[in-house]
Amino acid sequence: MKTKTVGSDKYGVAILGSGNIGTDLMIKILRHAKHLSMLALVGIDPTSDGLARAARLGVTAISSGVMGLVEHPLFADVKIVFDATSAAAHAKHDAVLRPRGVRLVDLTPAAIGPYVVPVVNLDDHIDAPNVNLVTCGGQATIPIVRAVADVTPVFYGEIVASIASKSAGPGTRANIDEFTETTSRAIVTVGAARHGKAIIILNPAEPPLIMRDTVYCLVEGGADRRAIEASVVGMVERVRAYVPGYRLKQPVQFDAFSGARPGEATPSGPRMKVSVFLEVEGAAHYLPSYAGNLDIMTSAALATAERLARVERVG
Numbered sequence: 001m002k003t004k005t006v007g008s009d010k011y012g013v014a015i016l017g018s019g020n021i022g023t024d025l026m027i028k029i030l031r032h033a034k035h036l037s038m039l040a041l042v043g044i045d046p047t048s049d050g051l052a053r054a055a056r057l058g059v060t061a062i063s064s065g066v067m068g069l070v071e072h073p074l075f076a077d078v079k080i081v082f083d084a085t086s087a088a089a090h091a092k093h094d095a096v097l098r099p100r101g102v103r104l105v106d107l108t109p110a111a112i113g114p115y116v117v118p119v120v121n122l123d124d125h126i127d128a129p130n131v132n133l134v135t136c137g138g139q140a141t142i143p144i145v146r147a148v149a150d151v152t153p154v155f156y157g158e159i160v161a162s163i164a165s166k167s168a169g170p171g172t173r174a175n176i177d178e179f180t181e182t183t184s185r186a187i188v189t190v191g192a193a194r195h196g197k198a199i200i201i202l203n204p205a206e207p208p209l210i211m212r213d214t215v216y217c218l219v220e221g222g223a224d225r226r227a228i229e230a231s232v233v234g235m236v237e238r239v240r241a242y243v244p245g246y247r248l249k250q251p252v253q254f255d256a257f258s259g260a261r262p263g264e265a266t267p268s269g270p271r272m273k274v275s276v277f278l279e280v281e282g283a284a285h286y287l288p289s290y291a292g293n294l295d296i297m298t299s300a301a302l303a304t305a306e307r308l309a310r311v312e313r314v315g
Contacts, residue, residue: 003075004067010033010035010037010285010309011035011036011037011079011080011305011308011312012037012039012074012077012078012079012080013029013036013037013038013039013079013080013082013305014039014040014041014042014069014080014081014082014086015038015040015041015042015064015081015082015084015132015172016042016062016065016066016069016073016081016083016085016093016173017042017043017082017084017085017107017152018041018042018043018045018049018050018054018061018091019043019046019050019084019169019171020169020222020286020287020291020294021039021047021084021107021169021171021297022041022050022082022295023049023050023053023054023067024285024287024294024298025054025082025107025284025298025302026041026044026050026054026057026059026294026300027057027269027285027286028283028285028298029287029302031061031285032302033305034249034303034306035306035309035310035315036080036305036306036309037077037116038059039059039070039074039077039078040054040059040060040061040062040072040074041054041059041060041062042062042063042066042068042069042244043061043062043063043065044063044064044065044181045063045064045081045280046053046123051284052061054117057254058067060074062218063116064112066092066093066096066097067096069081069163070096071099072240075086077281078102079103079309079312079314080101080102080103080104080105080305080309081093081097081102081103081104081105082104082105082107082301082305082309083104083105083106083107083108083250084107084108085108085171085174086108086158086171086174086175087108087109087111087174087175087178087299088109088110089108090106090108090110090112091112092286094106094110094112094130094152095213097105098130099130099259101153103129103130103135103308104129104131105131105133105301105304105305105308106131106132106133106295107116107133107225107298107301108132108171108175108178108181109132109134109135109178109181109182109183110132110174111132111134111182111185111277112130112132112196113125113128113129113130113131113132114128114131114132115132115133115134115136115138115185115186115189115190115195115301116128116131116132116190116304117134117139117142117186117190118135118242118300118303118304118307119135119141119143119147119235119238119239120143120146120190120191120193120281121190121254122304122307123307126307126308126311130305131132131271131298132182133297133301133304134182134183134186134196135161135175135179135182135183135297136183136211136293136294136296136297137159137161137176137179137183137188137200137213137293138186138187138190138198139181139296139297139300140211140246140278140280140292140293140296141159141161141183141187141191141215141278142186142187142190142191142237144183144184144215144217144232144235144236144278144293145159145187145191145192145193145196145215145217145235145238145275146190146192146235147158147228147231147232147235148194148217148219148228148231148232148274149217149286151192151194151223151224151227151228151231152218152219152220152223152224152229153194153219153220153225154191154192154193154194154217154226155193155194155195155218155261155262155271156193156194156195156196156197156216156218156220156261156262157187157188157191157193157195157196157197157215157217157235158196158197158198158199158200158212158215158218159183159196159197159198159199159200159204159213159214159215159216159261160199160200160201160213161183161199161200161201161211161212161293162200162201162209162211162212162213163201163202163211163212163243163291163292163293164202164203164205164208164209164210164254164290164291164293165202165203165204165208166208166290166291166305167185167208167211167287167288167290167291167292167293168202168293172249172293176200177283178286179198179200180199180200180279181190181200182198183198183200184196184198186283191232192236193217193265194262195262197223199285201215206292208288209290210245210279210280210281210282210289210290210292211279211280211281211282211290211291211292211296212249212277212278212279212280213277213278213279214276214277215274215275215277215278216228216262216272216274216275216276217271217273217274217276218257218271218273219271219272219273219274219308220269220271220272221256221257221269221270221271221272222270222272223272225272227256228252228274229251229252232252232276233248233252233274236248242245242294242299242300242302242303243280243295243299243300244283245279245280245281245282245283245289245295246278246290246292246296247276247279247280247281248277248278249277250277252274252275252276253271253274253275253276254272254273254274254275255272255275255279256270256271256272256273257270257271257272257273258271259272260310279292280292280295280296281295281309282294282296283299284294298306300314
């Protein structure tokens with residue numbers, strides 16, 4: 001088994017989960033990280049492709065789970081652990097790692113730590129020992145809800161995430177219920193909508209389609225359309241800085257809406273529906289380009305850890 005040491009100028013990191021997400025994140029760190037040193041990929045299946053690939057790339061491969069990581073000599077150099085397993089497993093991992101002084105970046109919907117979307121609120125939680133990256137749909141759409149809310153109050157925010165069925169592995173499928181609950185809550189707590197709802201669609205189309213996301217925001221009828229559009233376009237560019245395949249599918253749409261807003265028995269005034277259509281193409285580091293849902297999670301994880309490490313070094 002190979003052991004890799006970390007240089008004094010970089011943060012040592014390990015990844016729990018040797019499936020698609022963990023393996024893609026490992027490759028991103030090896031190729032693009034400026035402040036991180038990829039020390040170990042940890043799984044529970046010694047025959048997994050991810051662990052085999054880690055060994056070929058010179059990264060320590062551990063097949064005995066989180067305790068195997070803790071008991072390994074390189075654990076002394078690990079400062080950040082990414083958890084790319086499941087919501088249920090993350091509670092155990094948090095209980096093992098946090099008391100040992102390791103910071104966690106959680107890619108599951110467990111939400112033990114605060115919800116974080118890098119371009120929206122990472123600096124608000126820069127000292128948190130455990131940060132949660134919501135969901136793939138949340139990373140793609142919550143920045144847009146927040147962009148609208150930065151201009152005018154959002155009474156209701158609804159997101160629909162459509163992903164290729166082939167890009168939804170066992171971990172994603174096991175977390176489907178948590179996806180809708182976690183994303184809905186984060187639309188409110190991070191996106192600043194007063195009410196939120198999330199829907200996920202697994203699209204079985206062949207050939208597989210890239211991730212597509214639709215964001216609906218209900219706002220006051222007299223809200224400034226130009227300001228909303230400018231805020232959305234600006235936010236898209238900020239996300240594109242770490243997710244190059246993230247883009248608007250078409251211009252922002254505005255429609256008059258005469259129904260009652262959530263909590264109202266009858267309409268109390270004119271409303272406007274803001275519709276934003278997005279697509280996310282993956283970088284194809286390890287996964288197919290249609291798996292933008294996984295790529296945006298690993299890209300957000302890398303951006304988050306890079307920021308945490310940079311702030312720690314400066315501080």
